[in-house]
Amino acid sequence: MSAASFINKLEESLTELVCLNIVTAVGPVSCAKNGNDITVKAPDGIKCISSTINVLDGDIDTLIHDDFTSEKLKAVLDFHLEREKKGHEIITGNIKALVQLLELAKSFAPKD
DSSP states (O other): OOHHHHHHHHHHHHHHOOEEEEEEEESSOEEEEETTEEEEEOOTTOEEEEEEEETTTTEEEEEEOGGGGSGGGHHHHHHHHHHHHHHHHHHHHHHHHHHHHHHHHHHHSOOO
């Protein structure tokens, strides 16, 4: 792989890191992964919490089923919110690492 090709791959990776989706579901669910796509299958009536973190805008959207506001399911809500926090930290670290790798790769690329 050429240096230019490697740099292009890194730049593509940075532009694809736009959103992180975090889903916590209670009940019989299954997940299937196809490449980078993950599909969550759940029968009707499954309760879930879903968060989407948009890296570019810095927005975090969280949808919480009413049942998770009860004391009985508070631990599940707390778990999800902790995963959301951890997810944001992971994204931030991954982006920093990719930027550093891109800068390093560019420093080795032949100058035109």
